[in-house]
Amino acid sequence: MNVRIVNELGKKIEFLVSFIAEKNKIEDISGKKGETLLLYSEGKAKRHFYAGIGNKKQVTGEIVKRAVSMAVDKAKSLNVREITVEVPELDLSKRDLVRAIVAAVGLSSYSFDKYITDKARKKKTISKLTIYSKKTEKGFIGDVKKELILGKNIELVR
Numbered sequence: 001m002n003v004r005i006v007n008e009l010g011k012k013i014e015f016l017v018s019f020i021a022e023k024n025k026i027e028d029i030s031g032k033k034g035e036t037l038l039l040y041s042e043g044k045a046k047r048h049f050y051a052g053i054g055n056k057k058q059v060t061g062e063i064v065k066r067a068v069s070m071a072v073d074k075a076k077s078l079n080v081r082e083i084t085v086e087v088p089e090l091d092l093s094k095r096d097l098v099r100a101i102v103a104a105v106g107l108s109s110y111s112f113d114k115y116i117t118d119k120a121r122k123k124k125t126i127s128k129l130t131i132y133s134k135k136t137e138k139g140f141i142g143d144v145k146k147e148l149i150l151g152k153n154i155e156l157v158r
Contacts, residue, residue, distance in 0.1 A: 001109070002128045003102060003144050007136055009044055015080045016045035017071040019064070019088040021056035033063060036070055045084075049074060059090050061100040068104035072126060076109065079124050087133040098131055099143050105129050106151030 009016075022031040029037040035052035051067035053059050068085060075083050085101050087094055109126040133140075 001106060001126060001148065003131065003148065004129070005098070005131045005133065005136060005140050005144070007132070007134060009084070009132055010130070011044065013045040013084045013130075015047045015049060015071075015075045015078075015083040017049045017051065017068065017083060017085040019053045019067060019086070020050050021053055021059070021088075021090075023056060026050070034066075034070070036074070038074060047078070047080070053088070056090060059088075059092065061092065061096050064088070064092075064097060064100040065104040068101050069108040072105055072108035075126060076124055081124060081126060082128040082130070083126055084130040084132055087131060094133060094135065095140065095143050098133070098140055099147050101131060102129070102144050102147035103151060106148065107154065110151075110154075 020026065020029055020031040025031045029035055029050050029052060031052045031054070033052055033054035037050040039048045039050070040046065041048060049071045051071055053063050053067055071083065071085070083105070085105070087097050087101070090097065105126055111125065131144075
């Protein structure tokens, strides 16, 4: 999987993932944990996936992982191969959030299809992840590399 970290969104985004906390609710999503909403638009993002993360003060890395995992599952069902995840503004450190996002995408996009010869039956995986953060911190790249290595090792033992 190819991973990039950017501080500006590109011109054309296939699948953008954003997080909504309970107090930041928008019309069709209240921000409760596990709640999702997919919108189509003609703007920068062709598809915008919103994931509810619950109370902003109680969000953990695991909650972010589960929300990203739901987004990856939806993207795979739509045969999307590239996703952009917006790092939310939370009390957690940006580095912890980036690690959670990379781990979730890596683990959720895995499928054991080594012995499947029919190309139509092979599941599509996410090949490109873009992480959008308004502010970047030193160590993001190292954290991403560590999570990718950890993800590969987990795939080997599955």
